[in-house]
Amino acid sequence: MDQIYEVLKKYFGYSSFRTNQEEIIRHILSGQDAMVIMPTGGGKSICYQLPALVLPHLTIVVSPLIALMNDQVSALKENGIAAAAWHSNISDSEQRTIEQRIMSQQLKLLYVSPEKLKSRDFMAMLGRVPISLVAIDEAHCVSVWGNDFRPDYLVLGDLRKQFRNTPFVALTATADASTQHDIAEKLHLQQVKTFINSFERKNITISALPGQDKFKQIVQFIHQQGDHSGIIYCLSRKGTEDLAQKLQKHGIPANFYHAGMGPDDREKVQQRFTHDEVKIICATIAFGMGIDKSNIRWVIHHNMPKNLEGFYQEIGRSGRDGSPAQSILFYSWNDFSMLKSFIDDSPSDEVFRNVQHAKLDRMWEFSTTSDCRTNMILSYFGEYRVEGCGHCDNCLFPPKTIDGKVLAQKALSAVIRSGEKLSLQMLILLLRGSREQELLEKGFDQIKTYGAGLNIPFPDWRHYITQMINRGYLRIDYTDHSHLKATPLSKNILDADFEFRVTAYQDPGVLDAGEKKSKKASVSAAIVRDQSPTARLLAELKMWRSEKAAAQGVAPFVVFHDATLEEIVQQAPKSLEELSAIAGIGNAKLNNYGFDVLKIVRKVIYPEWKESAELSKSLELTYLMYQQGLSPEEIAAEREINVSTVFSHLSELYLRGRTIKLEQFITQDQKNMVADAIQKVGHTDKLKPLFDACDGQIPYHIIRVGITLLQNK
Numbered sequence: 150m151d152q153i154y155e156v157l158k159k160y161f162g163y164s165s166f167r168t169n170q171e172e173i174i175r176h177i178l179s180g181q182d183a184m185v186i187m188p189t190g191g192g193k194s195i196c197y198q199l200p201a202l203v204l205p206h207l208t209i210v211v212s213p214l215i216a217l218m219n220d221q222v223s224a225l226k227e228n229g230i231a232a233a234a235w236h237s238n239i240s241d242s243e244q245r246t247i248e249q250r251i252m253s254q255q256l257k258l259l260y261v262s263p264e265k266l267k268s269r270d271f272m273a274m275l276g277r278v279p280i281s282l283v284a285i286d287e288a289h290c291v292s293v294w295g296n297d298f299r300p301d302y303l304v305l306g307d308l309r310k311q312f313r314n315t316p317f318v319a320l321t322a323t324a325d326a327s328t329q330h331d332i333a334e335k336l337h338l339q340q341v342k343t344f345i346n347s348f349e350r351k352n353i354t355i356s357a358l359p360g361q362d363k364f365k366q367i368v369q370f371i372h373q374q375g376d377h378s379g380i381i382y383c384l385s386r387k388g389t390e391d392l393a394q395k396l397q398k399h400g401i402p403a404n405f406y407h408a409g410m411g412p413d414d415r416e417k418v419q420q421r422f423t424h425d426e427v428k429i430i431c432a433t434i435a436f437g438m439g440i441d442k443s444n445i446r447w448v449i450h451h452n453m454p455k456n457l458e459g460f461y462q463e464i465g466r467s468g469r470d471g472s473p474a475q476s477i478l479f480y481s482w483n484d485f486s487m488l489k490s491f492i493d494d495s496p497s498d499e500v501f502r503n504v505q506h507a508k509l510d511r512m513w514e515f516s517t518t519s520d521c522r523t524n525m526i527l528s529y530f531g532e533y534r535v536e537g538c539g540h541c542d543n544c545l546f547p548p549k550t551i552d553g554k555v556l557a558q559k560a561l562s563a564v565i566r567s568g569e570k571l572s573l574q575m576l577i578l579l580l581r582g583s584r585e586q587e588l589l590e591k592g593f594d595q596i597k598t599y600g601a602g603l604n605i606p607f608p609d610w611r612h613y614i615t616q617m618i619n620r621g622y623l624r625i626d627y628t629d630h631s632h633l634k635a636t637p638l639s640k641n642i643l644d645a646d647f648e649f650r651v652t653a654y655q656d657p658g659v660l661d662a663g664e665k666k667s668k669k670a671s672v673s674a675a676i677v678r679d680q681s682p683t684a685r686l687l688a689e690l691k692m693w694r695s696e697k698a699a700a701q702g703v704a705p706f707v708v709f710h711d712a713t714l715e716e717i718v719q720q721a722p723k724s725l726e727e728l729s730a731i732a733g734i735g736n737a738k739l740n741n742y743g744f745d746v747l748k749i750v751r752k753v754i755y756p757e758w759k760e761s762a763e764l765s766k767s768l769e770l771t772y773l774m775y776q777q778g779l780s781p782e783e784i785a786a787e788r789e790i791n792v793s794t795v796f797s798h799l800s801e802l803y804l805r806g807r808t809i810k811l812e813q814f815i816t817q818d819q820k821n822m823v824a825d826a827i828q829k830v831g832h833t834d835k836l837k838p839l840f841d842a843c844d845g846q847i848p849y850h851i852i853r854v855g856i857t858l859l860q861n862k
Contacts, residue, residue: 152203153174153175153178153199156199156202156203157195157199158735158777159735159736160199160202160228160229160230160735160736161198161733161735162228162713162729162731162732162733162734162738162739163732163733164730164732167191167192168191168346168347169185169187169346170195170196172344173196173318173344174195174196174199174200176342176344177196177197177200177282177316177318178200178203178204180316181316181340181341181342182316182317182318182339182340182342183316183317183318183319183341183342183344184318184319184320184329184332184338184341184342184343184344185318185319185320185344186321186322186323186324186329186343186344186345186346186530187320187322187344187345188322188346188347188348188349188350188461188465189322189462189465189469190350190465190468190469190470190471191322191346193286193320193322194221194286196318196320197210197282197284197318197320198230198258200281201257201281201282201284202230204281204282205279206254206278206279206280206281207251207254207256207257207258207259207278207279207281208257208258208259208280208281208282208283208284209259209261209275209280209282209283209284210258210259210260210261210284210286211260211261211262211263211266211283211284211285211286211305211308212260212261212262212286212287213286213287213290213299213301213302214262215234215236215237215238215262216416216419218234218236218260218262219234220704220707221260222234222258222260223704223707224707225258227707227708227737227738228735228737228738229735229736230258231250231256231257231258232256232257232258232259232260233247233250233256233258233259233260234259234260234261235247235260235261235265235271236260236261236265237262237264237265247259248274251274251275251278252274252278254279262301263290263299263301263302263304263305264301266304266305266307266308267301267304272311275311276311280312280315281315282316282317282318283308283312283315283316283317283318284317284320285302285305285317285318285320285336286320286321287320287321288319288320288324288332289321289323289324289328289332289458290302291303291305291319291331291332291335291336292327292328292332293331293501297459302335303335305335305336306335306336306337309337309338317336319332319338319341322461322462322465323458323459323461323462323530324530325458325529325530325531325627326531326628327627327628328458329343345530345531345532347527347532348461348526348527348532349526349527349532349538350464350465350468351538351540352468352471352472353464353465353468353474353476353540354473354475354476354540354541354542354545355464355476355478355522355523355541355542356475356476356477356478356541356542357477357478357479357480357515357516357517357542358477358478358479358480359479359481360452360480360481360484363451363479364395366479367381367396367449367451368396368399370447370449370477371396371401371429372401374446374447376428377428377444377446377447378422378425378428378429378442378444378445378446379429379430379445379446379447379448379449379467380429380430380432380436380445380447380448380449380463380466381403381429381430381431381432381448381449381450381451382432382433382434382436382448382449382450382451382452382454382463383431383432383433383451383452384433384451384452384453384484384487384488386407386408386409386433388431388433389405389406389407389431389432389433390405390431392431392451393405393431396429396431402427402428402429403427403429403430403431404418404421404427404429404430404431405418405430405431405432406418406430406431406433406436407432407433407435407436408433408435415435418430419436422442423442423704424695424698424699424704425444425695425704431451434454434459434463442469442704442706443469443470443710443711443712444469444470444472444705444706444710444711445466445467445468445474446467446468446472446473446474446475447475447476448463448464448466448467448474448476448477449477449478449479450463450464450476450477450479452479452481452484453479453481453484453488453512453513453516455488455491455492455505455508455509455512456505456508456509456511456512457508457511457512457515457526457529458508460478460512460515461526464476470706470710470712471712472711472712478516480513480516480517485509485513489506489509492509503631504627504631507625507627507631510573511529511618514615514618514619515619518543518615518619519543519548519616519652520543520616520619520620520652521538521541521543521544521619521620522538522541522542522543523538523540523541523544524537524538524619524620524621525618525619525620527621528618528619528620528621528624528636531624532621533621533636533637533638534621535621535638535641548652549652549653550650550651550652551650551651551652551653552648552650553613553616553649554642554648554649556602556605556613556651557613557617557622557642557649558642559580559598559601559602560576560580560610560613560614561622561623561635561639561642561643562598563576563579563596563599563601564576564623564633564634564635565635566597566598567579567593567596569632569633569634569635570591570632571593571632571633572631572632572633573614573618573625573631573633575587575588575593576614576633577607577610577611577614579593579594579596579598579599580598580599580600580601580602580603580605580610581600581602581603581605581610582594582599582600608654609653609654612651612652612653613651616651616652617642618633620638621636621638622636622641623636623639624636682753682754683718683719685753686717686718686721686750686753686754687714687715687718689749689752689753690709690714690717690718690749691705691714693745694708694709694714697742697745708738708742709733709734709738710733712732712733713731713732713733716731717731717746717750721750721754721755722746722747723750723751723755724747725743725744725747725770725773726772726773726776728743728746728747729743729773729777736774736787739773740770740788743770744766767798768798768802770788771784771788771795771798771799771802772798774787775799775802775809781795781796781799781814781850793849793850793853796814796850796851796853796854797850797853799811799854800853800857803857804857804860811854811858812858814851814854815851815854815855815858819847819855820855820858820859822843822846822847822855823839823843823847823851823852823855823856823859824855825842826839826842826843826852827839827856827859829842830842836849836852836853839852839856840852
């Protein structure tokens with residue numbers, strides 16, 4: 150347990166954990182199962198990667214996409230971590246090498262696809278080595294209630310049977326209560342503890358606009374984004390190709406991606422985007438979980454998605470590094486109708502189709518709502534609050550409201566008096582005093598609020614009740630025929646002092662000129678171009694990063710995230726010690742890239758820097774590791790040099806006035822023997838005569854320490 154902060158800094162370059170990470174890691178290290186629901190970019194990976202480094206044996210990570218596995222493994226290797234990916238794209242010789250590393254227990258993390266777990270030979274091999282942990286990434290794929298169900302994930306239930314006593318951790322970015330329950334059941338998680346981070350992505354500005362003049366608005370927006378990377382999600386394969394072609398005709402370099410392309414073509418497009426060779430991709434949702442690119446600054450939905458889970462997961466591919474990002478959703482009734490027909494025409498059973506219809510309705514309500522969009526998403530995932538987010542268009546440009554407390558009280562009363570057995574439609578019919586047979590058969594016409602809203606049109610009631618759901622005062626239980634249920638916030642509606650305001654119903658396609666102007670303004674960000682030293686430093690660091698990444702065949706963000714480069718620019722470090730304090734720079738990256746970065750910083754920010762004032766690269770790195778508390782033996786192992794070289798460095802640093810406690814490495818008797826040897830053979834730079842004069846009883850590196858101490862005295 151005491152190791153986790155040391156490991157965090159050494160391998161990942163961070164000095165503190167983000168929300169819930171430490172608690173999750175400690176829970177896993179105690180040998181318990183866990184379910185982690187954490188938004189994209191929230192730091193899920195470190196929740197199993199760090200325990201993997203602390204635990205004694207191999208950690209298995211199940212991941213759905215080859216590209217995602219390869220990116221993760223590349224990043225881990227850059228951090229000095231022994232990791233590998235085993236999937237269908239590796240050669241026989243690579244498989245043999247990985248198997249040898251597994252059997253000799255040289256690997257800490259092994260990424261595998263769920264399909265691989267169907268192989269008896271592979272599972273038999275895993276059965277011959279101790280396994281410390283099993284992590285299931287994108288765990289929502291195991292559930293039919295999730296937005297990306299994959300039948301291959303069902304085999305993971307058998308994996309649990311083979312490793313009954315091994316802790317399992319299931320991780321996903323989007324899972325409502327129904328999906329969470331299904332994940333735990335399908336994976337046979339035992340006494341699982343669920344960790345749910347807030348679903349709010351505070352760095353993403355969320356906006357929704359009617360699908361009018363979409364292309365014109367998209368072009369205008371892209372021109373405002375400079376060279377920032379972005380994704381435009383389209384509903385159809387043809388839509389991606391047509392939009393990319395139109396953008397190209399307007400001088401905007403864009404590419405397209407969809408499942409109808411050949412594997413090689415898809416891989417090529419994804420690689421070009423990941424490596425910053427192309428900045429804009431027009432894609433279907435096939436361009437999904439494999440995207441592990443930290444510097445995507447915006448996501449546009451050219452068409453409305455089919456559910457909030459998918460939408461929220463897709464916008465989370467922007468701003469993964471925590472820097473500001475933007476999401477724009479264009480919606481239309483045509484999109485809604487088309488998605489509805491897809492569900493109607495699907496071969497799924499009626500129960501599944503009904504759930505998908507309900508989720509599509511919620512997506513439409515999100516698109517057209519005048520309430521805080523973030524709060525609607527939070528309540529959808531079971532997180533409730535009253536105050537607005539301040540980073541969605543409706544919070545930035547609030548619409549006009551009316552007093553809706555009495556309306557809300559009538560609706561809530563009907564829900565409670567019905568025993569929470571009303572769907573949204575049935576609730577409205579009840580409030581309007583409908584003679585619908587189902588209402589009469591269940592005796593709902595006897596409820597006190599039956600007909601209490603007779604004078605309010607159906608669309609208006611739907612608009613008001615939807616706002617109650619969006620704000621978390623009611624929820625839809627998809628596992629119980631989409632019935633409306635009370636929430637922890639519901640009791641506020643009945644409070645005499647509580648104020649509840651709603652927006653009046655308006656055709657969602659109708660916006661006056663002022664509203665359109667405001668909404669467009671909320672999704673625009675001007676890029677300031679200047680030639681200040683900090684701007685030049687960031688540009689040079691990015692250019693250097695691209696060159697390093699290209700030489701190694703990895704994505705630029707694998708070398709350093711944008712956020713790390715931006716902090717380097719902000720802090721302008723002069724030494725390795727100052728550079729090591731920047732988030733995202735662990736020992737391996739400090740060793741591999743530290744001096745390159747310092748050279749660029751010194752050239753741009755400190756042109757007067759005297760090269761003679763600095764220690765040699767090797768000396769400075771040894772000194773930094775010594776300051777971090779590593780022993781000479783640990784420094785030697787970390788840097789892959791002889792321990793005698795480390796002692797030579799420490800001795801020279803001591804003579805240069807650095808704070809080195811050399812006395813701790815030599816006893817007084819040894820120091821006396823070295824002094825006697827010097828008197829016997831005279832002062833010399835060669836250690837062999839002194840070693841012989843000490844009768845070989847003192848190692849060479851200790852003799853070096855003794856000479857240094859005597860010389861300084």
